[in-house]
Amino acid sequence: MTAGTPATRRVAAYARVSTDNDEQLSSYEAQVDYYTRHIKSNPAWEFVEVYADEGISATSTKKREGFNRMIADALIGKIDLIITKSVSRFARNTVDTLSTVRQLKEKGVEVYFEKENIHTMDSKGELLITIMSSLAQEESRSISENVTWGQRKRFADGKISLPYGRFLGYEKGDDGLPKIVESEAKTVRLIYKLFLEGKTPSGIARHLTKSSILTPSGKQKWQTSTVTSILQNEKYKGDAMLQKTFTVDFLTKKKKVNEGEIPQYYVENSHPAIITPEVFDLVQHELKKRKNAKGYKTGGGCFSGKIICGECGGFFGSKVWHSTSKYRRTIWQCNHKFKNNNKCQTPHLYEDKIKEAFLDTFNSLLENKGEILQNYEAIINDLTDTSEFEKESAKFQSESEVAAELLRKCVEENAHSALDQGEYQQHYTSLVERYEAAKKGLDEIDNKRLERNAKRESIGAFIRMLEKSDTLLTEFDEELWNATVDAVTVHPEHEIVFTFKDGMELNSKI
Template structure:
């Protein structure tokens, strides 16, 4: 599918570079579909070439860019080229899908720990041992980032992949079902329309589970234990690598630095990193950890007693916004139909002009009017667009309500899990005030 992307057409890019260097005066090409794969790239390159004093002649369409009035025709023909390119891409995807369905799909790349030997997939034993160690450490409670740091510290061979060990690398290994010998195909899909984008398959298309696609490195039992642990930590909002509950959570409101843990006269405190290096750079002094814990307990208990009057109305407002989105869907469909109708009229006008039934002045007048109508309708569509952030905020507010509804009494001592679950960060505004940023975008200022 690289033929649909201009940046993958090496020879075309070389030609454009030669044009910029003054090596080419005029370009002759068989057709627009050979010159460009979509309207956007077609016009971009034509305009750049014109600015360089270079014209293009399209043989099949008999179009010469030396004539400025041909730009509208290039738009139309570029659209046809885009459709042709999209058709080729869809045929290739259909072929891949069929091979996934019948279990004959051969993935282009293999996970860490595997290699190809002729037609067979075999394990790389030293890499397979590292994979087993990663799973063992994780289900024994060691975090992903800690595992990655240890592997880098020990200079563990990164093998054929050559990657740096990091948290995401460890997560990819832990969540890859191929280590159990089976493969799930079509976890991601490519959009049908240009520009083609790869998206995670969240039920839009069928997925295919194929057994015995490669040698087993991890047993089903160990793999499922790892998935269960990942799920629990994710649902609790836990970070993988924090040594202490407050690690990475406290920020200085004066200079923006992070706070670090420090013992002062046998008392555990949290101090601004910049102040700790040079007190003259930041005036905020250290705050005892127990005091921060106590303030958090007080905030939790205020919310526990008042969440029905604070959080419930907010939840209702967000749900009302979501309801408006659903009621507006019928209107959205109507707008899409209108846009499609006007676009079809544009295509009809183009065909009439091509056959000589419509003069250019009339054609431009009518297409300009139709374009204005389409733009107005597209602006209307934006009013019904709901951002993912709003959905996430509602989910987090509901999590917060659920957190307090599940409790039957106030908090009496600091709870690590509660703090991890609901606090995103703490801003130390000054020596007398903290600002707690909770999930759902909520902020509460508390006196020290």
């Protein structure tokens, strides 16, 4: 029999897993194998293909190449029936599922959801579409409400709940709000301090484990992920992002990260802060900076992550020469010196010479201390002015609200009446792009504000340290080094440039 005759249905299947661990990938392979055998075993069916997306999130529509290709094939008449595991595994959300099912139905293509035992062409399928229409309306409200992301908005009741049993630094107070546990808050502040001094989260984890400081859950060994989570959690500066996760299945209590399915709200000053907002912003800025840095890593030394090769832009790392003899010395050289075809010509540096150069350079600052401090008032005033950002932020916020409301109306109209799904998808996509462009603009403004606040805090710390230093240095001070030096750039011919945290650059020979 030929394809397309009444007795032969051209059948395809769709399989997807949402993570990339081994267990889920074996499940993915099993699904592909199962659907291939299942379709081929039915004499009334002609096997088309098992379309699949491996190891990706359902919300990542741009990466769902298998799904998008299957829908395109179905719409041009290559498929009569699509089999898939469940409604939740089919499209990224109810809004998309409703539109896709309607599009396919218009072209006479049926979808069978195994778990729910629903065929979209029968009466149960009609009921499913009715239910999805209702859910799509709810989701469209969420789209509109998601405009509150990032807004400094306080809930009327202000009730914030934390998982106190595994959250370092807080306990539940008598008023039901988080209360600082000072003995634990010291560890949180230490983590932030060590990070700003140049240590990586993994280095901090090793330090805390070695110091016998217990983890939030009371364990001996610290994980890098725990340190990173503490460094990124806004609750330590007294704010709270609500609904970061939500329950997907109320029976299994399964939760997932909120990627826009339900509204999130940012509550400012919701509880006492352990870390000042300025220090928190400085850490977020430093995290981004290190992420983009070439080969950033630190060991235990204060020079790690500070010394940069002027040729390749990579960091210097330490090596010990003559480790077992009396001539033992620690040297620093570019980590990429021997990795490139064109070897970096920057010299290696002896640790004691770096210290000497710092003493000379910082003492030259102290000799001009009065003049330097006098010029800072105007600089700080310039850096604290965020009025230009406020105007731009208001403009993007207004645009995102307009786009979100248009999106809501678009989805609601499609839920109430079956529009031409091609035209609907085109209109919906253009509104999503408009909304996302406004959100991107808001994010960029927030990043600029973050950079400005971080710079202001760095300059403030530099000034405070300079004001405290009354006499010329006679020996290397590690705390002073960490507090004042942002980077040391090494050039050939033993030329080095100290960049201080206020942005000032001073040349030196080594």
